[in-house]
Amino acid sequence: xxxxxxxxxxxxxxxxxxxxxxxxxxxxxxxxxxxxxxxxxxxxxxxxxxxxxxxxxxxxxxxxxxxxxxxxxxxxxxxxxxxxxxxxxxxxxxxxxxxxxxxxxxxxxxxxxxxxxxxxxxxxxxxxxxxxxxxxxxxxxxxxxxxxxxxxxxxxxxxxxxxxxxxxxxxxxxxxxxxxxxxxxxxxxxxxxxxxxxxxxxxxxxxxxxxxxxxxxxxxxxxxxxxxxxxxxxxxxxxxxxxxxxxxxxxxxxxxxxxxxxxxxxxxxxxxxxxxxxxxxxxxxxxxxxxxxxxxxxxxxxxxxxxxxxxxxxxxxxxxxxxxxxxxxxxxxxxxxxxxxxxxxxxxxxxxxxxxxxxxxxxxxxxxxxxxxxxxxxxxxxxxxxxxxxxxxxxxxxxxxxxxxxxxxxxxxxxxxxxx
Ligand SMILES: Cc1cc2nc3c(=O)[nH]c(=O)nc-3n(C[C@H](O)[C@H](O)[C@H](O)COP(=O)(O)OP(=O)(O)OC[C@H]3O[C@@H](n4cnc5c(N)ncnc54)[C@H](O)[C@@H]3O)c2cc1C
Numbered sequence: 001x002x003x004x005x006x007x008x009x010x011x012x013x014x015x016x017x018x019x020x021x022x023x024x025x026x027x028x029x030x031x032x033x034x035x036x037x038x039x040x041x042x043x044x045x046x047x048x049x050x051x052x053x054x055x056x057x058x059x060x061x062x063x064x065x066x067x068x069x070x071x072x073x074x075x076x077x078x079x080x081x082x083x084x085x086x087x088x089x090x091x092x093x094x095x096x097x098x099x100x101x102x103x104x105x106x107x108x109x110x111x112x113x114x115x116x117x118x119x120x121x122x123x124x125x126x127x128x129x130x131x132x133x134x135x136x137x138x139x140x141x142x143x144x145x146x147x148x149x150x151x152x153x154x155x156x157x158x159x160x161x162x163x164x165x166x167x168x169x170x171x172x173x174x175x176x177x178x179x180x181x182x183x184x185x186x187x188x189x190x191x192x193x194x195x196x197x198x199x200x201x202x203x204x205x206x207x208x209x210x211x212x213x214x215x216x217x218x219x220x221x222x223x224x225x226x227x228x229x230x231x232x233x234x235x236x237x238x239x240x241x242x243x244x245x246x247x248x249x250x251x252x253x254x255x256x257x258x259x260x261x262x263x264x265x266x267x268x269x270x271x272x273x274x275x276x277x278x279x280x281x282x283x284x285x286x287x288x289x290x291x292x293x294x295x296x297x298x299x300x301x302x303x304x305x306x307x308x309x310x311x312x313x314x315x316x317x318x319x320x321x322x323x324x325x326x327x328x329x330x331x332x333x334x335x336x337x338x339x340x341x342x343x344x345x346x347x348x349x350x351x352x353x354x355x356x357x358x359x360x361x362x363x364x365x366x367x368x369x370x371x372x373x374x375x376x377x378x379x380x381x382x383x384x385x386x387x388x389x390x391x392x393x394x395x396x397x398x399x400x401x402x403x404x405x406x407x408x409x410x411x412x413x414x415x416x417x418x419x420x
Contacts, residue, residue, distance in 0.1 A: 002028045002121075002154040004320065005141050007128045007167075010039070012292025012309035013160030014111040014120075018055035019317035021119030025324055028152070029120050030143060032127035032164075035112055036105035040186065040273055042226050043069060043203045043218045043303040046086050046099040047381025051310035053094075055118070060110055066100040067219045072379065073199050074363070075206045075256040082363060083199055089376035101203070103220050131157050131167050131288065137329075138287035155287070156320060156329055160309075162293040168280045173290075177277035179353065179417055180299050182212065183236045184273045185247050186228030189264040194219060203303065206257040208250055210235050211415055212356050214301065215250070215257055224267065227251070230300075233274055243270045283341060284334035289316050296345055301355060304348045307381045308341075315340050315384075344384040347392070351378050354395045357417045358402065360410045361395055396420075 004020055006013045009031030020027045052058050071085040087097035100107075116122050123143075132140045132151060140153035159167035168174045194200040194217070204217040213231035220226055229250045239246050247270060252258045276297050283295045292309035319337040323329045355362045365371045374391035399419050402408045 002026060002152065003324070004028070004156045004158060005030060005152060005154040006120075006158045006160050007131075007141065008032070008160040008162055008164075008292075008294070009035070009112040009115070009122065009124070010108055010160060010162050010292065010309065011111060011306050012162070012294070012312050013158070014108070014115040015051060015055055015310050016158060016160060016291060016313035016317060017115030017120035017122075018057075018111075018118050019313055020320060021115065022055070023317065023321050023324075025320065027120050028154070029112070029115060029122045030126050030128055030141065030152075031112065031122065031124045032161075034125040035109040037108070038271075039104035039108060040184070040228075040271070041300065041303075041305050042104055042220060043101050043216070044099045045303050045307045045379065045381035046091060046094060046096075047383075048099060048307045048310050049094045049096055050091075051314050054314070055114065057111060057114055060114065061100055064106065064110065066102050066107070067201055067221060068098040069101050069201065069203060070098045070198065071202045073202045073204045075204060075254060076363065077207050077209050077254055081256065082367060083202060084366065084376055084379065086376075086380060089373055089380060091380060091382060101201070101218050101220060103224075128161070128166060130170055131159070136286050138285065156323065157288045158316070158320075159288065159290045159294040160292050160313075163276060163297060165278075165280070165294050167288060167290055168294060171285075173280040173282060175279050175281060176275075177279065179356075180212075180277035181233045181275070182230055182277065182299060183233040184228050184230045184276075184300075185236075185243050185270055186216075186226060186273075187247070187266050187270045188220065188224050188226055188268045189261075189266050190223050190225075191263045191265050192217065192225035192227065193260045193263055194225060195260070204256075204260075205301070206254040207359060208253050210250075210253075213250065215254065217257070217260065225264075227261070227264075243272060282331075283338040285331050287329050289320070289334050289337065291316050291341075295341070298345060298349050299352050299356075301352055302348065302379060304381065308345055308348070311344065311384060312337075312341055340384060343386075347378070347383040347386065347389055350389075350392050353417060354392065354399065354419065356415060357419055358399055358410060358414055360413055361398055361402075364398075365391065365395060
């Protein structure tokens with residue numbers, strides 16, 4: 001019998017495989033695709049470095065020459081640009097002042113290979129059809145191999161199936177986000193004018209003149225740049241345009257972006273992603289755990305997803321080790337992982353909500369001497385094990401003051417998002 005079966009070999013599943021193998025816990029990763037496979041989510045935050053270091057991925061990242069990401073830059077609709085650099089806020093346990101932009105087909109394959117090197121057994125091209133339960137306990141998974149269905153028993157099932165959310169669907173745990181219903185259209189381009197100088201390889205985020213609208217510009221290598229247009233799904237619906245015309249239209253609405261895209265040539269098909277913000281009612285149960293996107297997905301404006309997946313693996317591994325030490329695989333053993341993870345992601349969520357509530361608030365706070373380092377701390381993914389985040393309260397207070405005033409400069413830019 002397998003000790004642990006992990007469904008999915010994305011960043012969450014593979015990094016968990018690494019941790020468990022390092023702890024001497026045998027694990028099988030079952031991945032439905034055959035790698036390399038394309039995936040959205042190409043820009044990381046610096047907190048990821050801690051996990052990559054622990055599982056021995058940093059030398060591999062350097063050897064493979066992934067683009068170093070030293071900072072981030074935002075472009076307001078009228079062309080004003082402001083940037084941050086990670087070197088300004090050093091993080092405990094992280095020696096580099098940069099993180100990475102990645103071609104996910106390559107990164108995910110290397111991470112899965114790293115898990116295999118450390119001891120994970122890996123099946124690729126095998127889809128899990130369902131998680132098997134006896135009474136209230138997960139006891140294994142059913143996979144389809146060729147025409148046959150095969151049941152694989154284990155002591156613990158981990159759902160790391162990403163937005164496929166296999167266990168969340170099976171147990172009807174999914175709660176759609178009450179606020180966010182975003183839609184993204186993206187593709188890779190050659191010849192994007194990324195500018196020159198040290199900000200050329202930053203992530204660039206361009207604000208669009210529609211509610212919750214923005215565009216990402218992520219360098220994949222010297223030649224290729226990923227560009228994605230994100231806005232509320234209604235903006236796409238109401239535009240009544242095909243994906244290409246919609247993309248063209250909105251990339252023209254920010255002058256800096258229009259300039260960057262002028263010489264650009266698309267090199268692959270457009271892909272679209274929608275309906276991607278949700279939270280599962282619970283992340284753990286008897287004999288099972290959900291990690292990464294399989295547990296929760298928050299809007300990608302701050303490139304948080306891979307970091308959340310990696311920390312989900314790190315923190316769940318601690319509780320899994322405890323389960324193997326005590327022999328107790330009940331939900332109670334895994335609850336500390338759920339609490340730690342929920343609290344961390346709730347900080348990302350609140351930050352994102354305030355960002356969308358009032359865009360100038362973000363620009364104001366990031367440029368303020370008093371708050372800048374605290375905002376950097378959030379942008380760099382330091383959201384876990386924090387008892388308080390004063391800058392979020394300061395942002396809430398600021399929003400309330402704008403709401404209460406009759407003539408505040410930012411009043412007309414408040415959106416309809418509710419802030420508690
Ligand atoms: C528009 C958009 C932009 C984004 N931008 C960023 C960004 O810039 N930076 C960032 O960090 N994050 C970003 N993200 C989020 C990021 O993509 C995810 O958070 C991250 O990939 C989560 O990793 P994961 O391992 O949980 O899931 P995944 O990476 O999705 O991996 C899940 C794996 O499970 C496999 N699988 C699924 N079902 C089964 C099954 N039944 N059986 C076997 N295998 C299965 C899949 O094939 C897949 O390989 C973005 C997301 C979106 C939608």
